[in-house]
Amino acid sequence: AQTVTQSQPEMSVQEAETVTLSCTYDTSESDYYLFWYKQPPSRQMILVIRQEAYKQQNATENRFSVNFQKAAKSFSLKISDSQLGDAAMYFCAYREYYGGATNKLIFGTGTLLAVQP
């Protein structure tokens, strides 16, 4: 069964600096999708970025980028120029490429990011 591990329960970063959140996963599949979701204090889950495993190029969305290492099964999120609004719980999630009939997302346990002014 696929699993997603986020080994950093909490992280802290100074405003305007860069922080990297780690995520590793376990799968025997070769094609799949990976996601980072942000959950601010409002608890609304917001999609930050997604990566298709068959694409070698790392995904980027403005200040957010990923370092996708397929062989190592690693999918880290880098936040550049951190802002106070980035403070949130960040979840890494995995989905099979074909999804079966489920399209089920498998989530890690989350990393709570604090941004210090």
Place this chain on the structure above:
Amino acid sequence: DGGITQSPKYLFRKEGQNVTLSCEQNLNHDAMYWYRQDPGQGLRLIYYSQIVNDFQKGDIAEGYSVSREKKESFPLTVTSAQKNPTAFYLCASSFPVGDGVETQYFGPGTRLLVL
């Protein structure tokens, strides 16, 4: 505005009572999902539905029931058989499998507490 709405924001359940959480979307998504979130854990799938009048159990369906009579709506009932219902419940929707990435978009959630 397109989006997913969940109501109520907070819900209190008495022992032995069934309660229903509402989820509505106007994104024209065929697929809808219910997840449960507990402290220190990621989200876990309760039920999902790919099309109207069809739904399937997820990983933790015991003590829950759903219906899918309309494309826009996917209510979740927490029954008295669910012995530990206190949690945060999130509804999501997406285009069906086969249409691409099928990214799931989430509603604002419902916090269920047991009295």
